[in-house]
Structures are given as structure tokens and as C-alpha cells.
Amino acid sequence: MLYLDWNATAPLAPEVREAMTSAMGSGWANPASVHAAGRRARSFVEDARQAIAELAAVDVRDVVLTSGGTEANNLALRAPFHGSGVLVIGATEHPSALKTARALATEGVTVVEVQPSERGVIEVAAIAAALEAHAGQVRLVSVQAVNHETGVIQPSRAIAQLARDAGALVHCDAVQAAGRLPEELWRGADLVTLAAHKLRGPKGVGAVASLCGVKLQPLLRGGDQERGVRPGTQDPIACAGFAVAARRALGGAARYAPIEALRDRLEAGLLRERSPGGPPIVNGTAPRAPHVSNLSFPGWLGPELCAALDLEGVCVSSGSACSAGTADPSPVLSAMVGLERARSAVRLSLGEDTTELEVVEALAAFHRVFARAL
Numbered sequence: 001m002l003y004l005d006w007n008a009t010a011p012l013a014p015e016v017r018e019a020m021t022s023a024m025g026s027g028w029a030n031p032a033s034v035h036a037a038g039r040r041a042r043s044f045v046e047d048a049r050q051a052i053a054e055l056a057a058v059d060v061r062d063v064v065l066t067s068g069g070t071e072a073n074n075l076a077l078r079a080p081f082h083g084s085g086v087l088v089i090g091a092t093e094h095p096s097a098l099k100t101a102r103a104l105a106t107e108g109v110t111v112v113e114v115q116p117s118e119r120g121v122i123e124v125a126a127i128a129a130a131l132e133a134h135a136g137q138v139r140l141v142s143v144q145a146v147n148h149e150t151g152v153i154q155p156s157r158a159i160a161q162l163a164r165d166a167g168a169l170v171h172c173d174a175v176q177a178a179g180r181l182p183e184e185l186w187r188g189a190d191l192v193t194l195a196a197h198k199l200r201g202p203k204g205v206g207a208v209a210s211l212c213g214v215k216l217q218p219l220l221r222g223g224d225q226e227r228g229v230r231p232g233t234q235d236p237i238a239c240a241g242f243a244v245a246a247r248r249a250l251g252g253a254a255r256y257a258p259i260e261a262l263r264d265r266l267e268a269g270l271l272r273e274r275s276p277g278g279p280p281i282v283n284g285t286a287p288r289a290p291h292v293s294n295l296s297f298p299g300w301l302g303p304e305l306c307a308a309l310d311l312e313g314v315c316v317s318s319g320s321a322c323s324a325g326t327a328d329p330s331p332v333l334s335a336m337v338g339l340e341r342a343r344s345a346v347r348l349s350l351g352e353d354t355t356e357l358e359v360v361e362a363l364a365a366f367h368r369v370f371a372r373a374l
């Protein structure tokens with residue numbers, strides 16, 4: 001099996017697996033219990049909090065553990081709103097952010113969705129225009145660091161500065177950037193979303209890291225875990241894995257940089273292929289994360305091409321994993337390059353373990369699929 005879907009999720013790093021296996025033996029107790037077993041379990045939770053605080057450059061008291069990136073985005077976007085005010089958000093955000101924004105719109109918040117350029121960028125000028133049109137009313141600007149489908153790097157630092165000058169808070173969904181690109185991209189935002197499973201940690205755990213003074217509103221009612229902001233018993237075993245994943249993510253950009261050459265080789269090979277409706281087209285031509293290639297293959301439906309490649313043992317996707325199984329074309333690509341190209345798109349995302357041989361084998365698999373279709 002050739003796994004080229006690292007943006008959907010990444011395999012557990014060996015040291016993460018080791019930490020989790022060990023925590024299964026010693027950290028099974030309830031981390032809220034005050035006795036020794038509970039305190040041991042709690043040490044895993046607090047160690048994860050510390051590692052996340054370092055990754056996001058926030059105070060350890062300002063890290064709230066969640067069930068993943070989705071819940072973190074829900075919490076972060078709701079933070080400054082009580083039924084009024086303006087939210088400015090990129091139209092290419094992950095559904096967990098965009099759908100939260102659309103829910104807020106039904107609750108009295110004015111939501112401005114900023115459209116991307118054809119190259120996949122939420123332009124600083126477009127954010128500036130939205131801030132100007134709603135001067136003094138914008139409470140939050142939310143733009144992710146790296147797009148999950150195209151890998152396009154967003155101008156998050158410039159946007160953060162602009163938002164701050166306009167008196168708004170800034171949220172940065174760093175789920176696809178952390179562990180893969182330099183930390184500067186998301187550091188400095190008031191609210192940062194992270195998910196362990198994209199860092200080679202476990203699924204089902206994530207975090208909102210915020211700068212001091214930003215208050216979150218609980219989505220759930222219950223106990224006092226996570227200072228009451230996120231009630232519910234934390235999973236110490238998942239936290240043991242998250243701690244290791246977050247620490248290794250600090251060196252992630254250096255590990256990912258060499259993948260660019262492999263990605264470029266794969267992309268160049270695919271661009272030389274003839275698919276039934278003409279040559280493939282790259283989606284997201286702005287500067288990108290080094291491991292992502294999103295291509296439209298004219299004459300194909302993305303999900304059909306993915307299925308044909310799956311039969312060849314190649315795992316890729318035609319959109320974000322959370323939309324898998326729906327017939328809808330990617331909203332990200334639809335906004336960038338239109339419906340037609342979105343329908344025929346396939347995302348390839350490489351990772352730290354991808355080898356040159358795998359790239360060669362993936363190209364051969366594509367070639368066989370195309371040859372059968374011509």
C-alpha cells in the first residue's frame with residue numbers, strides 16, 4: 001500500500017506509539033482523581049499541555065484540550081461572540097470553521113466570508129477591505145495557516161497584524177501547518193487550533209491555545225475539567241501521545257523541507273501524463289507546503305480516479321477526509337477555480353516516511369490507470 005494522504009491523517013510516529021503503550025500501563029486512572037493513580041494519569045495530561053504551550057508559544061494555563069481540531073475550531077470561533085459583532089473568515093477554511101461561522105450567522109453575528117484568489121490565497125488586501133467595510137465592528141478574523149486541500153500557505157502573519165491594528169482578535173487554524181512549516185506562521189495569533197493526529201499523534205485529541213486574556217465559552221456543560229471550558233474526562237493515554245507529537249513537531253519544518261523535491265518529482269511526472277480530457281492542471285499555484293499537490297484531471301471525476309488508484313494500492317483523496325463519501329465537489333477548489341476543476345481534483349499529500357521508490361511506484365500506478373482509460 002502506498003499512503004499519499006498525509007493531510008487526511010498521519011501514521012503514529014514510533015516514539016508516540018511507544019509513549020502511548022507505556023501510558024496504557026501507568027496512566028489509566030481518572031486524571032481528575034486526587035489520589036496517586038489519578039495524579040499519575042494527570043501528569044500525562046499536564047505534560048501534553050506543556051508541550052502544546054511550547055509549540056504555540058502561549059502560557060501553559062491558556063491551553064484547552066479538546067477532542068480534536070473540529071472542536072477546537074468551534075470553541076475558538078465562538079470565543080468573542082454573544083449574538084452580535086462581525087466575524088471575518090476565509091472562504092477556504094476547514095468545514096469545522098466555516099460551518100461554525102455559518103451557525104454564528106444564524107445567531108446574530110455578521111459573517112463576512114473572504115473569497116480566495118485563483119491561486120488559493122486569502123489576500124491581505126481582501127481582509128483589509130472587509131475590515132474597512134466593517135470598521136470598529138470586527139471582533140475576530142479567522143484565516144488558517146495552510147490550506148488542507150491545496151497546501152497553499154496563507155499570509156497569516158500579515159493578516160494577524162492587520163486584524164490587530166483594527167482591534168480584532170485573530171484565530172489561526174494551524175492543524176495542517178504545525179509540524180510541517182515554521183512556527184512563525186501561527187505564533188502570534190490570539191487563538192490557535194491544533195490536532196494531534198496531523199502531527200503523527202493520536203486521533204481524538206486537539207487543543208485551542210490562546211494568548212492570555214482570551215476567554216473561551218464552553219460548548220458543553222459538565223465538570224470542571226479544562227477549567228470548565230471543556231468538561232469531560234481527558235484521555236491521559238492520548239495526551240501521552242500528543243505530548244511526544246507536539247515536541248517532535250517543533251522540528252517539523254526541517255523534516256518536511258526535503259519532501260518538496262519528492263513532491264515536485266511526483267507532480268512533474270503527473271503533468272506529463274495524458275488523462276482522457278487533456279493534461280492535468282495544478283490547483284493552488286501560490287507558495288505551498290512542501291508535501292502537497294492538488295491536481296485536476298480533466299475527463300475524470302476525482303472520486304472515481306481515487307477509487308481506480310485505490311485498486312492499484314495508492315491511497316489519495318479527492319477532497320478533505322471529512323467530506324469523503326459525499327458527492328459534493330470541494331468547496332475550497334470551487335471557490336478558487338470553479339466547479340468543473342473541483343470535480344476532477346485529486347489531492348496527493350506526502351509525508352516524512354514517503355520514499356523515492358514510492359513516488360516512482362505511484363507514477364506507474366497513475367500511468368496504468370490512465371492507459372486503461374484512453
Ligand SMILES: Cc1ncc(COP(=O)(O)O)c(C=O)c1O
Pocket residue numbers: 007008067068069070071073094096144147148173175176195196197204205206320321322
Ligand atoms: C485545517 C483543518 N482544520 C481542522 C481539522 C479538523 O481536525 P479533526 O480531524 O481533529 O477534527 C482538519 C482535519 O482535517 C483540518 O485539516
